[in-house]
Amino acid sequence: MKISIERAELLKAVAQAQSVVERRNTIPILANVLIEAEGSTISFRATDLDIEVVDRAPAQVEKAGATTVSAVMLHEIVRKLPDGALVTLMDDPASGRLVIEAGRSSFTLATLPREDFPVMASSDYTANFTAKAGELKRLFEKSRFAISTEETRYYLNGVYLHVATAEEGQMLRAVATDGHRLARIDAPLPAGAEGMPGVIVPRKTVGELRKLLDDEETPIEVSVSETKVRFATPRITLTSKVIDGTFPDYTRVIPMGNTRRLEVDASEFAKAVDRVATVSSERSRAVKLTLDADKLVLSVNAPDAGAAEEELVVAYADERLEIGFNAKYLLEIANQVDRENAVFLFNSSGDPTLMREGGDTSAVYVVMPMRV
Structure with missing residues (x-):
């Protein structure tokens, strides 16, 4: 096998393949990437026996062939080569190793037989x-x-x-x-x-x-x-x-009867949750939401660390409600909102809360409350 390929193309292909490889392997061949060169294409195949990825890149193939080398080692070498370099990969029949050359740099990597590389069986897709x-x-x-x-x-x-x-x-x-x-x-x-x-x-x-x-x-x-x-x-x-x-x-578990409706600027809400959660205890990270007419108060009381409170102007016209949530869960859900406003639908302080993006029902989120 002998091929020449641009460093950028090679890095892109090897990076995708090596990310599948597990760092610790009891089966040595699973640490390797299978390189196959034919026609005007070189392919890199990697697997952990549950996932298999094949990345193809255009290359000048002088001599077709196949071999397997350490995926992580190959990626590290290519990553450190200078931009714009033309990289040559060729197997050395005498030593059974793969030679990598770029400019004045030369590397020799140990290989394993391509026949030992496990290829995921094709499935009959329905x-x-x-x-x-x-x-x-x-x-x-x-x-x-x-x-x-x-x-x-x-x-x-x-x-x-x-x-x-x-x-x-x-x-x-x-x-x-x-x-x-x-x-x-x-x-x-x-x-x-x-x-x-x-x-x-x-x-x-x-x-x-x-x-x-x-x-x-x-x-x-x-x-x-x-x-x-x-x-x-x-x-x-x-x-x-x-x-x-x-x-x-x-x-x-998706509530259908939640009628208490809160509409809030998603970005402002996420920032406020993040700020008040700074003083919450790491174990529970509990944030209390107190809802009243067009007002939302976010508060945290962590006896060993301190307390925090922030008030937001919101659209809320139902009866007063106090409900607690894990701050991390609230943040993750609020960060999914692409539109400006997030709509929360509550029932009571002990029932699941529903969240969606404005009037869009194609994305729905549910979060369980916690005691505060």
């Missing part, structure tokens, strides 16, 4: 559709904060992507919850997604997916089966196993 990167990005970005980190409830360790029926008809819906807060985001259902099985996309996959969705106009080919999900652009293919479990019936 649904194939195309969606804009921007729509998928909104689904995952707005729901990912609510993914549970509790490993015992593994079925909550991802985003539940499925087809749901709303007032507007069938929608592509993403839901995440950790039992304390919940995010439910809807997008128009793409053609071909009607028969899609509901799948739980793992937390790590959601994180890796963000890199594919940078250009919001890029069409993303999505393929879904009962066990796998695949997202593909012309350059990158990300394949992932889905979480083998049943996502709970989230509709039961």
Whole structure:
């Protein structure tokens, strides 16, 4: 194998691949990236056995071939090479190693046989559709904060992507919850997604997916089966196993009868919560909301640290209410609001609170109160 490639193209491809690789591996080959060169393209494939990413880049291929080298080491070398460098990759048959040359720099890396590299088995996908990167990005970005980190409830360790029926008809819906807060985001259902099985996309996959969705106009080919999900652009293919479990019936925890309505500037609210939470105890970070006619008072009382209070002018016309929340949860939900105003719907101090962006019902958030 012998190829030449621009440093910027190589860095982009290697960075995407090496981020999938786990830092600690009991199987040496999983620390490597599989490099395959053919025609005018070089591809980099990495896997942790649950996720597989393939990134392709244009290159001058003098001699086709394939090998595997340390993903982290290759990334570090390319990252430190000067901008604009032309990088040559070639295998040395005598030593069985990969030689990397750029200008006056030369590196030799140990390799492992390409035959040992595990390639994820292809699946029979039951649904194939195309969606804009921007729509998928909104689904995952707005729901990912609510993914549970509790490993015992593994079925909550991802985003539940499925087809749901709303007032507007069938929608592509993403839901995440950790039992304390919940995010439910809807997008128009793409053609071909009607028969899609509901799948739980793992937390790590959601994180890796963000890199594919940078250009919001890029069409993303999505393929879904009962066990796998695949997202593909012309350059990158990300394949992932889905979480083998049943996502709970989230509709039961979304309150429908909350009538006490608070409308507040989302940015001002988030800043005020952040300020008063400075003195809250780290363990609970509890913030009390006291609602009265067109007035909201945010307060924290931490006996060992101090107290804080801030008043906001809001739109509220219902009876007085005092309710407490975890400051971190309130901040995360408020930061999801793209529009100017956030609308909170309350029932009582002990019931779940619903939040949405103005009159938009395509993004709904639920947060559980706490005693203060």
